[in-house]
Amino acid sequence: MDDAATPDPDAGRPPRRGHDLYDADADGADDSRIVRPYTRTRGRTRSARNDLPLEALVSAVPGATDPVATSERRGILKLAGESMLSIAELSAHLSLPLGVIRVVVGDLADQGLVTVHTGSASSANPANDLKVLESVLDGISAL
Amino acid sequence: MAFPRSDLTAAPARPSQQVPVETMPVAPVTVKIVVAGGFAVGKTTFIGSISDIEPLSTEAAMTEHSLGVDDAGGVTDRKTTTTVAMDFGRIALPGNLWLYLFGTPGQDRFHFMWDDLITGAIGAVVLVDTERLDACFDAVDYFEARQIPFVLAVNCFDGVARHTLDDVRAALAVRPEVPVFYTDARSRQATKQALISLVTLAMARMQP
Numbered sequence: 001m002d003d004a005a006t007p008d009p010d011a012g013r014p015p016r017r018g019h020d021l022y023d024a025d026a027d028g029a030d031d032s033r034i035v036r037p038y039t040r041t042r043g044r045t046r047s048a049r050n051d052l053p054l055e056a057l058v059s060a061v062p063g064a065t066d067p068v069a070t071s072e073r074r075g076i077l078k079l080a081g082e083s084m085l086s087i088a089e090l091s092a093h094l095s096l097p098l099g100v101i102r103v104v105v106g107d108l109a110d111q112g113l114v115t116v117h118t119g120s121a122s123s124a125n126p127a128n129d130l131k132v133l134e135s136v137l138d139g140i141s142a143l
Numbered sequence: 144m145a146f147p148r149s150d151l152t153a154a155p156a157r158p159s160q161q162v163p164v165e166t167m168p169v170a171p172v173t174v175k176i177v178v179a180g181g182f183a184v185g186k187t188t189f190i191g192s193i194s195d196i197e198p199l200s201t202e203a204a205m206t207e208h209s210l211g212v213d214d215a216g217g218v219t220d221r222k223t224t225t226t227v228a229m230d231f232g233r234i235a236l237p238g239n240l241w242l243y244l245f246g247t248p249g250q251d252r253f254h255f256m257w258d259d260l261i262t263g264a265i266g267a268v269v270l271v272d273t274e275r276l277d278a279c280f281d282a283v284d285y286f287e288a289r290q291i292p293f294v295l296a297v298n299c300f301d302g303v304a305r306h307t308l309d310d311v312r313a314a315l316a317v318r319p320e321v322p323v324f325y326t327d328a329r330s331r332q333a334t335k336q337a338l339i340s341l342v343t344l345a346m347a348r349m350q351p
Contacts, residue, residue: 051262053173053175053262053263054175054201054231054243054245054259054260055173055174055175055241055243055263056173057170057171057173057241059170084168084170084171086173086233086241086243088199088201088229088231088243088245089199089201089233091201091202092199092200092201092231093199095202096202097202097203098201098202098203098259099203115170117170117171117173118173119172120172121172125263126172126173126174126263127174127175127263127264127265127345128349130346130349132172132174132240133174133265133342133345133346133349134346135236135237135238135240136174136236136240136242136265136342137339137342137343137346138237138238139236139237139238139240139242140234140236140242140335140338140339140342141335141339142237143193143234143236143331143335
């Protein structure tokens with residue numbers, strides 16, 4: 001990456017505040033408030049589905065029962081059972097890092113407990129699908 | 144005598160195996176647009192001006208090395224975990240489409256998250272604060288280097304333009320095809336126009 005060549009955008013600025021960024025020290029708490037992500041994922045930081053897009057939608061498979069039922073899995077299955085939600089929304093609603101959601105959703109999908117929806121009818125990446133972009137443009141224009 | 148062709152006889156043979164339609168809604172197609180720019184330039188306001196949902200915040204944990212001095216006076220190289228937050232919103236569009244708007248974390252040391260955000264994105268709206276033009280250099284460099292469609296939306300907080308669009312274009316040295324326009328991050332109408340400009344650009348790039 002060309003980090004060295006780009007000016008530091010934060011040079012001379014006051015410290016960042018608000019929820020745009022925070023760390024353990026910003027609010028006077030110690031490191032104990034941070035849940036190490038790997039404790040949620042049984043030591044794994046990657047899964048076969050590590051590249052699940054942030055906007056991939058997750059829905060719980062109706063009627064499926066979860067033999068493991070950790071709090072993360074329960075949380076995801078409950079939310080994704082009520083409505084389809086993206087990886088990013090699951091992360092936000094459950095206050096869990098994206099990486100944790102990706103790993104746990106990957107597990108749940110492998111076990112047939114959730115369905116992950118990505119892509120469009122004619123393309124794995126809808127942003128490369130001219131028809132999808134036309135619909136997006138029409139849709140935004142009509143807002 | 145030939146057996147009947149199975150595809151003619153099999154058709155009515157599956158009476159009640161179908162799952163009721165209401166339990167299997169067709170998943171919306173999801174697309175995303177990235178909203179970039181310096182810290183406090185109005186990214187979350189921009190997203191909130193058009194989002195169907197209150198902007199949400201999601202986090203990624205990251206591990207960093209930090210140099211420090213321990214109690215015994217020695218220099219330590221510790222790993223610390225911090226979290227990076229991104230705000231995002233969602234707009235439902237006709238045709239079973241959901242458009243997500245993701246704000247970038249402001250600092251360039253979080254480029255690893257930008258890579259994640261921009262994968263599969265239509266493109267980016269870079270919000271420009273003319274009081275701090277340098278705050279968006281980073282985003283402009285990033286999207287130019289990766290040939291990602293982007294537009295420059297110059298945020299006029301109080302409706303007063305302090306610089307002409309030509310000045311902004313010259314200061315940021317963007318190519319002529321990059322749209323540069325004024326916006327008001329609080330205005331749904333202005334945000335809508337900014338998104339239209341970006342999607343139009345992305346479509347033009349795809350035309351043969």
